[in-house]
Amino acid sequence: MSVRVRFAPSPTGQVHIGNIRAAIFNWLFARHEKGSFLLRIEDTDLERSTPEAIKTLLEVMEWLGLDFDEKPPLYQTSQVSKHLAAVQQLLDQGDAYKDAKGGGGEAVLFKIPWHAENVPGVHEVGPAEIAVHPETPVVISYKGVDYAALSSKGKAAPGGGALAGFKDLQVLDAEDKVLFDIHGQEEAVLNGELVKTIEGAAKLRFTRRAITYHDLVKGDMTKPLDGMKDVVIVRSDGSPVFHIANVVDDITQKVTHIIRGDDHVENTFRHIMMFSCLGAPVPQYGHLPMIVNAAGKPYSKRDGDAFVGDFKDKGFLADTMVNYLALLGWNPGDEREKMSREELIEAFSLDRCQHTPAQMDIQKMTNLNGQYLAEMEIGKFTEMCKSYLAVYDWGQNIKPEYLAKVCTLMQSRLKKFADVEQWKYFFVETPDYDEKNLAKQFKDDSVKAALKELESALAGCDFTAAAIEAAIHATTEKLGMGQGKLNQPLRAAVTGVGVGAGIYETLELLGKDLSMKRLDAFFKR
RNA sequence: GUCUCCAUCGUCUAGUGGUUAGGACAUCAGGUUUUCAUCCUGGUAACAUGGGUUCAACUCCCGUUGGAGAUGCCA
Numbered sequence: 001m002s003v004r005v006r007f008a009p010s011p012t013g014q015v016h017i018g019n020i021r022a023a024i025f026n027w028l029f030a031r032h033e034k035g036s037f038l039l040r041i042e043d044t045d046l047e048r049s050t051p052e053a054i055k056t057l058l059e060v061m062e063w064l065g066l067d068f069d070e071k072p073p074l075y076q077t078s079q080v081s082k083h084l085a086a087v088q089q090l091l092d093q094g095d096a097y098k099d100a101k102g103g104g105g106e107a108v109l110f111k112i113p114w115h116a117e118n119v120p121g122v123h124e125v126g127p128a129e130i131a132v133h134p135e136t137p138v139v140i141s142y143k144g145v146d147y148a149a150l151s152s153k154g155k156a157a158p159g160g161g162a163l164a165g166f167k168d169l170q171v172l173d174a175e176d177k178v179l180f181d182i183h184g185q186e187e188a189v190l191n192g193e194l195v196k197t198i199e200g201a202a203k204l205r206f207t208r209r210a211i212t213y214h215d216l217v218k219g220d221m222t223k224p225l226d227g228m229k230d231v232v233i234v235r236s237d238g239s240p241v242f243h244i245a246n247v248v249d250d251i252t253q254k255v256t257h258i259i260r261g262d263d264h265v266e267n268t269f270r271h272i273m274m275f276s277c278l279g280a281p282v283p284q285y286g287h288l289p290m291i292v293n294a295a296g297k298p299y300s301k302r303d304g305d306a307f308v309g310d311f312k313d314k315g316f317l318a319d320t321m322v323n324y325l326a327l328l329g330w331n332p333g334d335e336r337e338k339m340s341r342e343e344l345i346e347a348f349s350l351d352r353c354q355h356t357p358a359q360m361d362i363q364k365m366t367n368l369n370g371q372y373l374a375e376m377e378i379g380k381f382t383e384m385c386k387s388y389l390a391v392y393d394w395g396q397n398i399k400p401e402y403l404a405k406v407c408t409l410m411q412s413r414l415k416k417f418a419d420v421e422q423w424k425y426f427f428v429e430t431p432d433y434d435e436k437n438l439a440k441q442f443k444d445d446s447v448k449a450a451l452k453e454l455e456s457a458l459a460g461c462d463f464t465a466a467a468i469e470a471a472i473h474a475t476t477e478k479l480g481m482g483q484g485k486l487n488q489p490l491r492a493a494v495t496g497v498g499v500g501a502g503i504y505e506t507l508e509l510l511g512k513d514l515s516m517k518r519l520d521a522f523f524k525r
Numbered sequence: 526g527u528c529u530c531c532a533u534c535g536u537c538u539a540g541u542g543g544u545u546a547g548g549a550c551a552u553c554a555g556g557u558u559u560u561c562a563u564c565c566u567g568g569u570a571a572c573a574u575g576g577g578u579u580c581a582a583c584u585c586c587c588g589u590u591g592g593a594g595a596u597g598c599c600a
Contacts (some may be wrong), residue, residue: 008600009600010599010600012600030555042600045600046597051547079532097599099597107597107598108598109597109598114556139572149526149527151526151527153526155526157526157527158526158527158596159526159527196543210549218530218531221529221530222529223528223529224528227527227528227529228528229596229597230597231597231598232597234596234598235598236598237598239598241597241598241599241600242599243600244598246600261600262530262593262594263593263594263595263600264594264600265530265595266528266529266530266594266595267527267595268600269529287530289531289593290594291592292593296592296593297593298594302588308538311549326539326594327537327538327549328537328583329537331537331538331539333539334539334540334547334548335538335547335548337537337538337548337550354537355530355531355532356531356532356592356593357531357592358536358537358538359536359537360536360537361535361536361537361550361551363536363550363551364537364551365550366550367549367550368549368550370563371561374563405541412562412563413561413562413563413564414562470557472559483559484559485559486559487559487560488559488560490559491549491559491560491561493550497561498560498561499560499561499562500560500561500562501560501561501562502558502559502560502561503559503560504559
């Protein structure tokens with residue numbers, strides 16, 4: 001059977017890098033396996049889901065080149081009746097029950113199945129005992145076993161779990177006397193006829209069962225059933241909860257591999273049981289570690305710079321994003337880092353994914369982006385620069401020929417497109433002066449005098465890079481200065497800044513008129 | 526509190542019993558360059574901790590510490 005994976009975001013605002021990385025990994029996996037990559041939009045949260053957010057999401061996917069199969073995507077809101085039908089099936093089978101605790105109406109809870117041995121991965125661990133706090137009664141019902149556990153300090157700690165966690169349950173007092181034995185009473189408890197409250201219990205004795213699944217990223221994962229609780233699948237207002245909606249949709253879309261964030265590990269055990277109870281094959285799971293911020297914490301709404309759109313605005317390439325994010329928590333096993341999509345797809349495998357959270361390194365990504373920019377075809381590069389320049393009033397209506405020359409000159413040193421802001425001096429009449437640099441270059445008054453001398457030499461030359469160089473050399477030689485001593489002062493006077501491309505080329509590009517005008521203006525400051 | 530998972534340079538990582546613990550970004554020094562960047566050369570920098578197992582442990586086991594997630598109507 002061919003692989004089918006999905007990316008299932010909730011469109012509630014901006015697209016987050018942690019989210020989109022899950023999409024990238026799903027996409028890489030699907031393409032590597034020559035399977036299908038599906039998109040499902042989990043828009044059931046009407047409060048927070050907006051059409052704009054959906055649009056943003058689709059734009060981001062397209063920008064990154066994450067093409068999905070089977071269009072249009074599945075909108076979860078169209079599936080609600082299916083979710084509710086599945087809930088009804090669970091209710092009819094006795095795998096779910098209604099409960100009124102909490103909200104106004106009745107919620108529906110999925111019941112960890114008593115006959116859990118039918119669920120793939122469930123196995124008996126062996127006899128187990130749990131000490132309970134004697135002052136809190138043990139309550140046994142179809143909703144589970146409720147008790148207060150004994151903490152390491154001897155205090156009462158909230159405990160309890162689904163009934164299915166306690167096979168062969170016996171409740172004992174401090175003298176090991178059996179207060180309750182579930183043998184022969186299973187049916188009565190399960191169908192709600194028997195609710196038992198037991199005072200003065202000291203321990204629970206039962207056969208422990210656990211569920212294990214093989215995580216494609218993390219390896220074997222195990223959870224004892226007595227640590228699991230029944231889970232709400234329909235809110236008291238009648239709306240389906242994520243757990244059931246997600247599982248039902250994955251069944252509908254025939255998803256074979258679920259690759260998602262680390263935060264779902266705990267849910268997986270229950271989801272597997274839901275698949276099983278609904279008579280569907282259980283998909284394979286892989287859980288990706290989170291991406292954390294510089295403080296090592298998961299990105300929160302406050303970390304505004306973690307949105308994909310922001311990176312685009314700053315002038316990162318889609319190729320850079322895909323490449324860098326793929327490398328965050330995964331590596332090909334050799335020392336390649338800059339990899340094309342084809343190479344990534346070819347090399348990708350889930351078992352090489354990291355188990356630990358990764359911190360985004362913006363500098364490393366910037367460096368990678370610089371590599372991509374440096375090898376961009378010049379025409380395309382120029383077009384991109386043009387659009388990033390267009391946000392400035394001085395960056396509009398630039399003569400294409402001139403822009404092309406500037407881009408050619410500057411391409412090798414641009415790291416991200418937003419930095420074209422620093423090219424301002426190419427496009428304005430008078431540059432902004434970096435006063436600190438000026439002070440540094442003209443610390444010595446003689447430099448200014450020398451520059452004045454140079455001005456006249458430049459005035460008489462034909463202003464090609466070679467001629468400019470010759471003029472400078474002639475001047476320094478005449479004044480007995482070191483060769484090149486005037487380069488930086490000249491740059492400061494004409495461009496206002498201390499860094500840039502070669503000054504001869506820069507001046508040639510600026511042209512004689514503008515250069516001389518700026519020099520003149522500089523002396524009049 | 527309890528449960529699940531995790532732990533190699535500042536960061537991303539290679540490494541699956543025997544390695545001078547490798548690479549990349551960042552950083553530092555030197556070289557090239559008229560400056561900056563590129564480029565080249567070199568340097569600083571890591572196995573959280575304590576016990577085992579073993580001839581031998583970064584690697585296996587246990588404890589501790591630290592981190593993350595979960596813990597009934599968020600997804």
